[in-house]
Amino acid sequence: IQTLIDELGRLPGIGPKSAQRIAFHLLNSDRDEVERLATALREVVDKVKFCDICFNVSEETTCRVCRDPRRDQTTICVVEESKDVAAIERTREFRGLYHVPEDLHIAELLRRLSSPVITEVILATDPNLEGEATATYLTRLLASTGITISRLASGLPVGGDLEFADEITLGRAFSGRRAVTV
């Protein structure tokens, strides 16, 4: 049980006390419930990989969004993490494609943008210092491509993560996005 407590304690937002509480909760839970959790953990390790095109999490070589022919192929939204894709999908404001440059898959982004189909790139980085820096860097890098580069409208809670914005605020930030230049 100490191993379990130690492992739980490594998770973000879980301190030693919470880790202990969760461990003892599991110990006293239904065997079925614990089995389901164990299966989910095992499957995430075995099955989930990253999309070859946009680097979003995916159970197949390309993700659900990239495989969907009904998505608007002219617009790519750049986000920092896969959980931001989930947050934007919940708003239902965006029908285009994504790029999730964790570990800065910039070369792959540039390759995607070399397609004449792409007309707009939306930089939906987190509304904090790091996100701003990433967006500024990408704006400079992409300036010469001639593609419209836009940023989300203000109104998102500053300093936070995109995923923490509520759907309405994030949806408004999307529809109110504006083009930026260097």
Ligand code: ZN
């Ligand atoms: Zn994808």
